[in-house]
Structure formats: structure tokens, C-alpha cells
Amino acid sequence: MSSEDATPPSTSLRRPHEPVPQPRLLEEKSDVYLVPQEPARSGLPVRTSKAANGHVMVEFGLKLLHAILKKEQAGTIDQKELEMLDPYVSILASLLDSNYVKVVTTSLRCFGLLLRMSLPSLRKHMRHLSQSLFVLLHKYAGAGMKQGQNFELLVLAFKVMTTLVRDTSLCRLSKQQLHVLLTYVERDVYDHSRQSVAFALLKAILHRKVDAEELHGLMDKVATMSIEHEQAHIRSQCRESYLQYVLDYPMKRRMKKAVGFFAAQLEYSTEAGRLSALEMLDAYSNKFPQQTLSHYAPSLFVPMAARLVNDQSPNVQRVAAAGIRSLLSKLDEPSRDTLLSVALAWCKEQMFATRRLGAQTLGLFAEVEKERFERHLADVMPVLVEEMHPDKFQELTMQDIERAKDHIAFMYLVSLTKIVDACNVARAPATQESFGALCGYADTYLLYAHDWVRLAACQFYGRVFAAxxxxxxxxxxxxxxxxxxxxxxxxxxxxxxxxxxxxxxxxxxxxxxxxxxxxxxxxxxxxxxxxxxxxxxxxxxxxxxxxxxxxxxxxxxxxxxxxxxxxxxxxxxxxxxxxxxxxxxxxxxxxxxxxxxxxxxxxxxxxxxxxxxxxxxxxxxxxxxxxxxxxxGVEAFGAALVALQGKLAGKKLKRKRDKALEVVRNPEVGARKKVKQQLRKKEALKRKKAVQFGKVKRRKAS
Structure with a gap:
């Protein structure tokens, strides 16, 4: 069966019209010794056209352009170079619509530098630039954009937008667009990763003096952040923004609230918050117009002065005193005179804390006015004579009251010393009677129990001797x-x-x-x-x-x-x-x-x-x-020194001889001294070993 199956079929079985196959003599035979062809990649074919990798070259070119622009910013750009840079504006504007994040990011970097130059094409493409920026902000300013390439693009978009908002000559944004930016700012001021660009944009919006209810509500939140935020640089940014808001906007009825809010925050629980409030009040003192400052001077002076006695933090007290000096130096004389009458009234109060406050503020007035303070001596000296009398500090002996009296005496002496420094009180004929009484009081305070009071009395007499x-x-x-x-x-x-x-x-x-x-x-x-x-x-x-x-x-x-x-x-x-x-x-x-x-x-x-x-x-x-x-002189000094050394050596030898004789005369006393000396040496050796090797705890025997 197998042989029959193996025989070729008979020709009689072939179809009558089927052609007989002929051998293909011209067909090339395969070479079995050649390396087989590389297997083809499965799946879709790889794109190798310029559309796939063109953005890489564009990004590289943009980086070169940015490097050149950054280098040129350090020097001066002439007119010829500006003409060469002008065509790039249209190219960069079109690249903002690219689908590649890196291309858009680098384009924004270049725009950040080009906007500082006066290029003719900027005005032509500014509308397209602003629209593209709003599209980018809408697309990328969402939650979760806190890192990576998208975050970098978003930060640069905010920076370029800040430049456009600040410079009104480049682009005029509509109120609706500015309101949209306010919503971005309100959200980003609470985001630690975008706070810096948010505050920059907020300051640019404030520079445009945008009047919107959303802005006023946002600034109230910024004022609260300036007190409550944990980071110092954020509190500083909040204060700067709020101060710009107060100075640039017509506050009308809001001014009282702006001053009263920070005055009330001087009672805030944390020291950092109170310091921030004091710095804001000090900024008011330095930046307010003269008329506004005179009107709100009592509202600034009284809360800051209260910190001098009510606050336990030395830093707060120091900043409060500096703020009062700054306020007094900016005020005109009538306004200062009004505040001085308040300080003199405090000196006559019954409460120790209020009297101490009055004493300390008098010294601040003398520091600021210097020789001009002499016009107040007729009012100030009788008050000092009455309030500094030592009998006023010897009535009660309770511990808290004693401490308060010490502080009052110290503050009065310090203020009196400042008055002597500012005016020629020690030699002025008109004040000699009062000054003599005050010097007598200071003489008594030289033996006072408290160190600070004695120090202040000594310093006062130092100023008197200098006259x-x-x-x-x-x-x-x-x-x-x-x-x-x-x-x-x-x-x-x-x-x-x-x-x-x-x-x-x-x-x-x-x-x-x-x-x-x-x-x-x-x-x-x-x-x-x-x-x-x-x-x-x-x-x-x-x-x-x-x-x-x-x-x-x-x-x-x-x-x-x-x-x-x-x-x-x-x-x-x-x-x-x-x-x-x-x-x-x-x-x-x-x-x-x-x-x-x-x-x-x-x-x-x-x-x-x-x-x-x-x-x-x-x-x-x-x-x-x-x-x-x-x-x-060398000779006299040498003779005196030799004589003195001999005298000291003789005393030392005499003490040694007396000690040896004491042991012979009183053996018991000598023995006790020797035992004490040995005990001292033993204790000293123990201390030395404890320092050198550490203290060893011995286990008690059971």
C-alpha cells in the first residue's frame, strides 16, 4: 500500500485541456549561506516624519533665543537688535497654541523678556497673547497642578499675565477678564505652591485700581492672613498688598476699619501675629499723608503704647517702642502735643501699669523731639517731681505691687535720663528747682533694692556729671x-x-x-x-x-x-x-x-x-x-613694683610661718584642718573623675 501510494499518478488521469508545467530556468535560486532578513516590527509603523519630532527642534531654538535674550538683558540693546527681534513676536505668539507643553513654556519665558522691550509687533499681537494666556489659565489652573511641566507652564503664564496687567500701555483688559483673574488670585493665595505668583498678580490688579466687591472681600481675607499665617514671608506679602490697597483706593468709611482691625490684633494670641500687626501700624505711620496721619494718630498711638506694659514679650515691646518713635517723628507739633497731654494724664492715674506707661512714653517723646522737648519742660517737670517722690514707692509691700513699683521707678529714671540727654536741663536756670528735687530722688534710688533701678540712677548721674x-x-x-x-x-x-x-x-x-x-x-x-x-x-x-x-x-x-x-x-x-x-x-x-x-x-x-x-x-x-x-616713668614704676613685690612676699611668708606655728601650738586644730583638707582633696578627685569618665551608678547590695 505504501509503494502504491508513493508511485506518481498516471498521465491518463490528467485533464485533457490542462497545460503541462514547464521548468522555470530563469528563477534565481536562494542562497542557503546568507543571513536571514531582520524580523519586521509588529504593530503600527513608527512615524519618522518631521511632524513627529519637529517640536524638539523648535524647543531647542526657543531655548537658544531665551539664552540670547537673557544675556542681552544684562547689557544694552540697540535699535538694530530690536529690529532683529521684532519678527520673533509673531512666531512666539503662534507657538502659544502648540500642543507641546515644553514649547509653550519656553515661549512664555521668551515673552517674559520681550515684554520689557519696546517692540512694534507687541501691540499687534497683544490681543492674541492675552486670549492665549486666558486659555492656558483655564486649561491648567485646576486642582492638582502643583508639580511637573504643567505647573511650570502655569507659573510662567501667571507671570506674563502679571506683566500685562501691570503695564496698561501694552494691553487693556476688560472688567470681566480682571474679575476672572481675581478668582484665580483668591484661590491661589491659600495654595503655598502658587502664593508668590498670586500675590504678584494681586499687586498688579491693585495697581490697575480695579473696583469690585470681590476685591474688597479678598483684601479682608488678606488682612486676616497677615496675622494668622504661619510663614513670615507670606505675612509680609499680605501686609504689602493690604498697604497698597489702603493707599491706592478711596477708603472713605473703610479706613477706620483698616486701622481698627490691626489695632485690635495687638491682642492676638501668638507673638508673630502681634508683631505683624505692629509692623502694619508702623507702615501706616510711615506712609499715610500728613492729614490722615494726624486724624488717626490717637488710634495708632494708644494701642501701640499699651503693648509696652501689657505684653510680656521683649520683642513686641521693642517693636512697639520703635513704632511709637516712628509715629511721633512723622507727626506735626500740634498732633504731638495732643499725644503728650495723654501721656501726662497717664502719669497721674492710680493704676501702676498706667503710670508706668506714662513714664515710658515721656522718654520716647524726649528721644524724638530732642532739643525741641524743652518747650514741654514747664509741664513735664512738675509731674516728674510729684510722681518720682520716693514716698510713693514705700506704701505697699505685696509682691506684685512691689514689682510694679520697681518698674515705675525704673521707667521714670530712664525717661528723666533721656530728657537730660535731649535738653540742657542740668544747667537750665528755669528748671533748677525741679531738677534739684529730681536729683535728690535719684540719690535715694542709688540704694534701691532692685538692680535695674540702681542702674538707671547711676546712668542718670552719669549724664549729670557730663554737664x-x-x-x-x-x-x-x-x-x-x-x-x-x-x-x-x-x-x-x-x-x-x-x-x-x-x-x-x-x-x-x-x-x-x-x-x-x-x-x-x-x-x-x-x-x-x-x-x-x-x-x-x-x-x-x-x-x-x-x-x-x-x-x-x-x-x-x-x-x-x-x-x-x-x-x-x-x-x-x-x-x-x-x-x-x-x-x-x-x-x-x-x-x-x-x-x-x-x-x-x-x-x-x-x-x-x-x-x-x-x-x-x-x-x-x-x-x-x-x-x-x-x-x-620706668624708674619710679620699677622701684615701686619691687618694693610692693617684696612686701607681698613678706606677707605670704608670714602667713606660712603662722600656719606652721598654729599646728604646733594647737595640734587638735591642726589635725582638724588636715582632715578637712584631705576631704576636700578627695571630693575634688571625685569630681575630676566624674567629669573625665562619667558618673557610675553603683547597684545596691541586696
């Missing part, structure tokens, strides 16, 4: 028959006043934890009083404390610091400055007579070899030594 010369005061110490009569405070009963002030200023250095500012001011005052004593001694006047007495009193403070608190250097550093200043004022013979007394604390510091010795103190002692050496 006199040491020679003038020393001459006033002569007997009354030999001195022409004067009503000036420091020239009446001068010896007793100088002696009393010298003693009190020396006592200011006695507290162990004296403030650095107090020590600095006390040393300045003592230098002046010592110069008075030096000149009085030259005139043969013996009614003042001699120079030796002052030098000993001041040097004792350096010794007490070494004994009680050797790690502190505050007193010694100021004592060295005092000794150097006094040595410069003495003549060489006078300095030789006081040289050992001056060098005693300095030499002790130079000879000190204890572990607590400070390199800074040693350097300061060397500097003071150099000043004294130059003033006294």
Missing part, C-alpha cells in the same frame, strides 16, 4: 564767701554732695553678683568724682574724701572678689580700668605718691599662680601696668 567739668565742681567746694553763688544742682552744697555720691558709688560694687552695666557706669562716675578730689586737693580743699581713700575703697572690691569668688573677674577688670584712668589724670609727682596703692591689686593679680587664675585677667593686668608705667 560739668571737674575743675568747675572742685572750685565750688571752696568756702561760700570765695565762690560766686550759683543755682546749679552740683554747684550748691558741693562738698556734702560729692562726699555722699562717692560713698554710694563705692558701695555699688559691694554686692557679690553685681551687674556688669552697673559696674561699668559706677566706674565712670567714680573716675569723675576722683578727678574732682584730685583738683580739690590741688586747691588745698580738704572737705572731700582724699584720693587715697577712694583708691583703697575701690581696690578692696578687687580683693573681696579674689577671696569670695575667685572665678569671677567682673570687679577686678573694672577696678583695673579705674586705676589706669586715674593714673592718667594725675601728675607724675601725684602718681608717685599713690603708686603703691594703685599697683597693689594689679601686682597681686600678676603674682597669682593659683589654678583659678584667668589668662584674660592677666592680660588686662599687663595692659593696666603698661599704662601706669608710661604715666609714672
Amino acid at each position: 560739668y567739668t571737674p575743675d568747675e565742681v572742685a572750685a565750688a567746694c571752696k568756702p561760700a564767701s570765695k565762690v560766686p553763688r550759683s543755682s546749679d544742682y552740683l554747684l550748691v552744697d558741693t562738698p556734702s554732695k560729692v562726699r555722699g555720691l562717692t560713698e554710694k558709688f563705692c558701695s555699688q560694687l559691694q554686692p557679690e553678683n553685681v551687674l556688669e552695666k552697673i559696674a561699668e557706669q559706677v566706674i565712670r562716675n567714680l573716675v569723675f568724682l576722683t578727678r574732682v578730689s584730685v583738683r580739690a586737693a590741688r586747691l588745698g580743699i580738704d572737705t572731700l574724701h582724699p584720693v587715697d581713700w577712694i583708691l583703697k575703697k575701690v581696690s578692696q572690691q578687687a580683693h573681696s572678689e579674689v577671696v569670695s569668688n575667685p572665678r569671677s573677674t567682673l570687679k577686678r577688670s573694672h577696678v583695673f580700668k579705674f586705676l589706669a584712668a586715674v593714673s592718667l589724670d594725675l601728675t607724675r609727682p601725684e602718681l608717685h605718691s599713690h603708686l603703691q596703692l594703685i599697683l597693689t591689686p594689679i601686682c597681686r593679680e600678676l603674682e597669682d599662680q593659683s589654678p583659678s587664675q584667668s589668662d584674660e585677667m592677666k592680660q588686662m593686668a599687663n595692659e593696666a601696668t603698661a599704662v601706669i608705667k608710661k604715666a609714672a
Whole structure:
């Protein structure tokens, strides 16, 4: 069966009309050794025409154009270059309708630079540009556009639109279009990713002075954001926008609301909000026209002044004081006089906080008006004499009231010091009676319990001393028959006043934890009083404390610091400055007579070899030594220093000998001292190990 199936069919079975196949001799035979053809890609064929990739070349060309424009912006563009750039306006305008985001984005970048140039074609294509921008904003300004290429396009579209809105000569937008932009702004000011462009567009709309109800409602929200927003730069943008709104728009009845809103926000819960409100009120003070500022001055002054006493934040108090100074400096004299009468009324109130407020604001008036404040002295000085009387601060002893009294006394002294700086109160004949009473009060406050009050009293006397010369005061110490009569405070009963002030200023250095500012001011005052004593001694006047007495009193403070608190250097550093200043004022013979007394604390510091010795103190002692050496001369200084070193070495040897004899005379006392010394060494070693290796907790035995 298989063989039969394999035989070819017989010719008798072929159809009669079927042609017989002929062999194809010309057909090319396939070569089995050739590499087979690459398989074809399945699916749709790939587009390789210029329509598919043309936008890449367009984008590349736009980037080159943008780079050239950006480079040209840094320099100057001449007329020929402007003519070459003009044809690109139509090309860029047509590219805004492209379907490729990158092409549109780069075109907008180029437009942002071209709009700054005066090109003739801009006006021709401005309508098409504005319409294209609105189409882009409508298409891409939706939710979720916060990153990627679409977001970049949207930001650039807003920037170009901001330029068009700001420059009215380029394009005139209809009211409907401006209202559409307001809706975009109202939505974007709350979006942190688009806030910067939203505020820029808002300022451009405000520049166009668009009057719409939507705008007024939006600005109310912006005012609220300026207080409540967490980020400082957003609060600043809100304040700038709202200030532009207040200044450029006819506010009429809205002005009272604009001022009252920020005045009320001074009670806001967070410090940042209160500071923002103060900065806005300060901006009002700087930008309001004179007539408007005079009308609203009380509405600005009273809330800001209240922050000086009602706010616990030092930053808020400082900004409030700066705002009051700015307000007073911008007001005319009649308006300032009205506010000063308010401050004087506060000084006479019963509440401590109100009196403190009045005291502090008086100083601000003196700072601003300077010598012009002299016209108010007839009204101010009697109030100060009445309110600064020490009896007013010794009535009640409750802790809160005591603190309030301290603040009032401090503020009155500070304000009085500012008044002395601004006007020549210390030497003005018309105010000598009142000024003398105030100086007597300040003398009492030199021994006040609160550090700040003592500091303010010392600073006040520093200003008083600056109005006199040491020679003038020393001459006033002569007997009354030999001195022409004067009503000036420091020239009446001068010896007793100088002696009393010298003693009190020396006592200011006695507290162990004296403030650095107090020590600095006390040393300045003592230098002046010592110069008075030096000149009085030259005139043969013996009614003042001699120079030796002052030098000993001041040097004792350096010794007490070494004994009680050797790690502190505050007193010694100021004592060295005092000794150097006094040595410069003495003549060489006078300095030789006081040289050992001056060098005693300095030499002790130079000879000190204890572990607590400070390199800074040693350097300061060397500097003071150099000043004294130059003033006294090398030979006299060397002799005094050698004698003093020998004296100190003898005292040290005597103490060592007495200590050894004490052990022999009283063995029990010596043994107790030795045990105490060993315990101190043991405790010191423990502390050293704890610092070096850390404290080891030992487990209790069970």
C-alpha cells in the first residue's frame, strides 16, 4: 500500500485541456549561506516624519533665543537688535497654541523678556497673547497642578499675565477678564505652591485700581492672613498688598476699619501675629499723608503704647517702642502735643501699669523731639517731681505691687535720663528747682533694692556729671564767701554732695553678683568724682574724701572678689580700668605718691599662680601696668613694683610661718584642718573623675 501510494499518478488521469508545467530556468535560486532578513516590527509603523519630532527642534531654538535674550538683558540693546527681534513676536505668539507643553513654556519665558522691550509687533499681537494666556489659565489652573511641566507652564503664564496687567500701555483688559483673574488670585493665595505668583498678580490688579466687591472681600481675607499665617514671608506679602490697597483706593468709611482691625490684633494670641500687626501700624505711620496721619494718630498711638506694659514679650515691646518713635517723628507739633497731654494724664492715674506707661512714653517723646522737648519742660517737670517722690514707692509691700513699683521707678529714671540727654536741663536756670528735687530722688534710688533701678540712677548721674567739668565742681567746694553763688544742682552744697555720691558709688560694687552695666557706669562716675578730689586737693580743699581713700575703697572690691569668688573677674577688670584712668589724670609727682596703692591689686593679680587664675585677667593686668608705667616713668614704676613685690612676699611668708606655728601650738586644730583638707582633696578627685569618665551608678547590695 505504501509503494502504491508513493508511485506518481498516471498521465491518463490528467485533464485533457490542462497545460503541462514547464521548468522555470530563469528563477534565481536562494542562497542557503546568507543571513536571514531582520524580523519586521509588529504593530503600527513608527512615524519618522518631521511632524513627529519637529517640536524638539523648535524647543531647542526657543531655548537658544531665551539664552540670547537673557544675556542681552544684562547689557544694552540697540535699535538694530530690536529690529532683529521684532519678527520673533509673531512666531512666539503662534507657538502659544502648540500642543507641546515644553514649547509653550519656553515661549512664555521668551515673552517674559520681550515684554520689557519696546517692540512694534507687541501691540499687534497683544490681543492674541492675552486670549492665549486666558486659555492656558483655564486649561491648567485646576486642582492638582502643583508639580511637573504643567505647573511650570502655569507659573510662567501667571507671570506674563502679571506683566500685562501691570503695564496698561501694552494691553487693556476688560472688567470681566480682571474679575476672572481675581478668582484665580483668591484661590491661589491659600495654595503655598502658587502664593508668590498670586500675590504678584494681586499687586498688579491693585495697581490697575480695579473696583469690585470681590476685591474688597479678598483684601479682608488678606488682612486676616497677615496675622494668622504661619510663614513670615507670606505675612509680609499680605501686609504689602493690604498697604497698597489702603493707599491706592478711596477708603472713605473703610479706613477706620483698616486701622481698627490691626489695632485690635495687638491682642492676638501668638507673638508673630502681634508683631505683624505692629509692623502694619508702623507702615501706616510711615506712609499715610500728613492729614490722615494726624486724624488717626490717637488710634495708632494708644494701642501701640499699651503693648509696652501689657505684653510680656521683649520683642513686641521693642517693636512697639520703635513704632511709637516712628509715629511721633512723622507727626506735626500740634498732633504731638495732643499725644503728650495723654501721656501726662497717664502719669497721674492710680493704676501702676498706667503710670508706668506714662513714664515710658515721656522718654520716647524726649528721644524724638530732642532739643525741641524743652518747650514741654514747664509741664513735664512738675509731674516728674510729684510722681518720682520716693514716698510713693514705700506704701505697699505685696509682691506684685512691689514689682510694679520697681518698674515705675525704673521707667521714670530712664525717661528723666533721656530728657537730660535731649535738653540742657542740668544747667537750665528755669528748671533748677525741679531738677534739684529730681536729683535728690535719684540719690535715694542709688540704694534701691532692685538692680535695674540702681542702674538707671547711676546712668542718670552719669549724664549729670557730663554737664560739668571737674575743675568747675572742685572750685565750688571752696568756702561760700570765695565762690560766686550759683543755682546749679552740683554747684550748691558741693562738698556734702560729692562726699555722699562717692560713698554710694563705692558701695555699688559691694554686692557679690553685681551687674556688669552697673559696674561699668559706677566706674565712670567714680573716675569723675576722683578727678574732682584730685583738683580739690590741688586747691588745698580738704572737705572731700582724699584720693587715697577712694583708691583703697575701690581696690578692696578687687580683693573681696579674689577671696569670695575667685572665678569671677567682673570687679577686678573694672577696678583695673579705674586705676589706669586715674593714673592718667594725675601728675607724675601725684602718681608717685599713690603708686603703691594703685599697683597693689594689679601686682597681686600678676603674682597669682593659683589654678583659678584667668589668662584674660592677666592680660588686662599687663595692659593696666603698661599704662601706669608710661604715666609714672620706668624708674619710679620699677622701684615701686619691687618694693610692693617684696612686701607681698613678706606677707605670704608670714602667713606660712603662722600656719606652721598654729599646728604646733594647737595640734587638735591642726589635725582638724588636715582632715578637712584631705576631704576636700578627695571630693575634688571625685569630681575630676566624674567629669573625665562619667558618673557610675553603683547597684545596691541586696
